Amino acid sequence: NLSERLKRVASFVEEDTILADIGSDHAYLPCYLVHAGIITQAIAGEVVKGPFESAQKHVKSEGLEKQIDVRFGNGLEVILEADNVQTITIAGMGGPLIASILEAGKDKLTSVENLILQPNIHAKAIREWAIKENWKIVNETILEENDKIYEIVALKKGQMQLTEQELLVGPILMKEKSTVYKKKWENELNEWQRIVDQLNIIAQSTEVQEKKEELEIKIALLKES
Numbered sequence: 001n002l003s004e005r006l007k008r009v010a011s012f013v014e015e016d017t018i019l020a021d022i023g024s025d026h027a028y029l030p031c032y033l034v035h036a037g038i039i040t041q042a043i044a045g046e047v048v049k050g051p052f053e054s055a056q057k058h059v060k061s062e063g064l065e066k067q068i069d070v071r072f073g074n075g076l077e078v079i080l081e082a083d084n085v086q087t088i089t090i091a092g093m094g095g096p097l098i099a100s101i102l103e104a105g106k107d108k109l110t111s112v113e114n115l116i117l118q119p120n121i122h123a124k125a126i127r128e129w130a131i132k133e134n135w136k137i138v139n140e141t142i143l144e145e146n147d148k149i150y151e152i153v154a155l156k157k158g159q160m161q162l163t164e165q166e167l168l169v170g171p172i173l174m175k176e177k178s179t180v181y182k183k184k185w186e187n188e189l190n191e192w193q194r195i196v197d198q199l200n201i202i203a204q205s206t207e208v209q210e211k212k213e214e215l216e217i218k219i220a221l222l223k224e225s
């Protein structure tokens with residue numbers, strides 16, 4: 001039974017695309033996509049032995065060894081030119097880690113058309129990387145599962161410009177302003193405000209002042225968005 005989070009990632013995957021799921025753990029996502037008849041070929045990449053073996057076991061138990069190739073390696077290094085990978089999914093990690101995996105594997109992205117990324121935190125790092133490397137946001141979504149809020153960002157090649165607010169909260173999510181989105185940013189605002197209040201009470205050193213001002217700018221940006 002796939003989590004709602006991974007189902008939503010799966011819903012962004014185009015039919016018949018050749019997929020590489022990086023940091024696949026149990027390879028739940030590629031297995032689901034093949035069983036659902038959405039794709040027929042995938043690579044599941046893992047850099048840690050335990051999850052790599054879990055992926056191998058799960059793919060075998062599902063009888064999908066012919067369709068899903070489980071490979072051991074760091075980030076995009078498991079992708080070969082001959083694979084003709086069109087879509088990469090990276091889910092369940094922090095935004096900065098996802099961005100660093102993409103940055104380190106840049107040379108593997110020439111044939112790739114779609115990046116579907118699900119950062120657990122700090123999606124901003126992904127939007128910043130996308131702008132720098134000429135990828136544009138084509139879709140975004142936000143969901144809550146088990147008291148956690150997740151964002152999904154889908155990219156295709158192309159240029160985009162984002163304001164400071166859009167970088168932080170996501171251009172599409174900002175327009176939609178869903179209930180979950182409002183909840184996420186209300187929580188963040190409350191947390192930042194709590195810190196500012198505490199900084200106001202403790203010693204007024206320059207360092208503390210700077211931290212406080214930095215947070216106040218972020219709060220103002222978010223309130224405007």
Ligand code: SAM
Nearest residue numbers: 022023024025045046047048051074075091092
């Ligand atoms: N993608 C699955 C999901 O969303 O449920 C698993 C998420 S799990 C929290 C993150 C996985 O990414 C771990 O199994 C970890 O070993 C793997 N991972 C982290 N850094 C990686 C890298 N540089 N290359 C490949 N796998 C990586």
